[in-house]
Amino acid sequence: MNYTFDFAPVFAAWPTLLEGIMGTLRMSSLSMVFGLGLGIIFMMMRMSGRPGLRTVAVGYIELIRNTPILVQVFFVFFGMPAIGIRLSGEQAAILAMTLNCAAYAAEIVRGGVQSIRPGQIEAGRALGMHTADIYRFIVFRPAIRAVYPALCSQFILLMLNSSLVSSVSAEELTYYAQTLDSQTFRSFEIYLTLGVIYLALSQVLSAVLSLIGRVYFSYPTK
Template sequence: MDYKLDFSVVFDEMPDLLLGALATLGLALAGMTLALIIGILGVAARKSRFCVLRGLVIGFVEIVRNTPFLVQIFFIFFALPMLGLRFNPTVTAIIALAVNGGAYAIEIIRGGVDNIQKGQIEAGLALGLHKAQVFRLIVLKPALRSIYPSLTSQFIMLTLTSSVCTSIAAYELTSVAQIIESDTFRSFEVYFTITIMYLIISWMMMSMFALINRHYFSYPVR
């Protein structure tokens, strides 16, 4: 085997790789934001008194959690246009990430909400708080505090899952790497570099989540 490493190609294409990394971050943050909204609304619907609404949420979670992400993104991109719903690759990627992350977020948040004692809810109502205030202040925030590590780990996994979006030609880090590799045939150098870049992206995400945790979910120090 006579393979000589040459990272000059990677250095020459670094601006494109950095733009791809920024695109990956954009997809991930948009997907995570929508996934969190879906998770919170899904838990509220799951706890409602309407059995049809509860059934729809349960069905949504089971379908998404038991099908591959690749199949989900293909369904949105290739099948929905037959029903008149057509999205460009970037929008499709965000929707797919939001749907996939939202299904897992529903179950994670539900686990935290189920740990809230009924006495706390009754105490909030007895103090005159509206049901929405009880859900936001007494149920949701303590629940998010307890499941925050699991939720953020899932969101980091969602960020890495965004690499699958290259299958529909969405612009992100892996798709840029594939173009560079096909032009230069320097597979090791290109994929070694984006491996490091994904590690950096994950570290940035973990740092951001740690900062949010310190400011919003940590208990005050006496």
């Protein structure tokens, strides 16, 4: 092995990498929020009494969960312009990641909703509450609380998967790293640094999410 490691060009480019980190965090956090919202809508369709709505939701969820996110990103970025919707790399990335996250979030949250004892929902109904109100005031918090760890790992996975959107020129961490690679040819050093950054990001994200969980779910259960 006669290779001289040279991390200097990588560290010298720290402002670029920092911008990449911001891009990654921006796109993945937006997708998480939108994805959870859309996922809850799909979950309610999936659990609703109408067979039509249920079939649409199941079809969507299974389609997304059984195809690679890279193909979904390509489909949105390259396919959408064919039907007249032209999106920038970043918009396509956020849309694709939101659609992806929604399917997984729907299934996870459904697990939580099913863990709610039926008596609670019946009590809401007996009080004359509307389905939307039952979900809002009775079901959601304890349901999401029950599946919060699974939801968090899904979010972290989404953040890691956001590295793929560099392939449609959305400007996040991997995109900047690849640009840097083509300028300096220090591939090994760059990807090693990148691995360390992603590892740190996933640890930080995990800590932040568990902090949010601790604050949001800090109510007595008994």
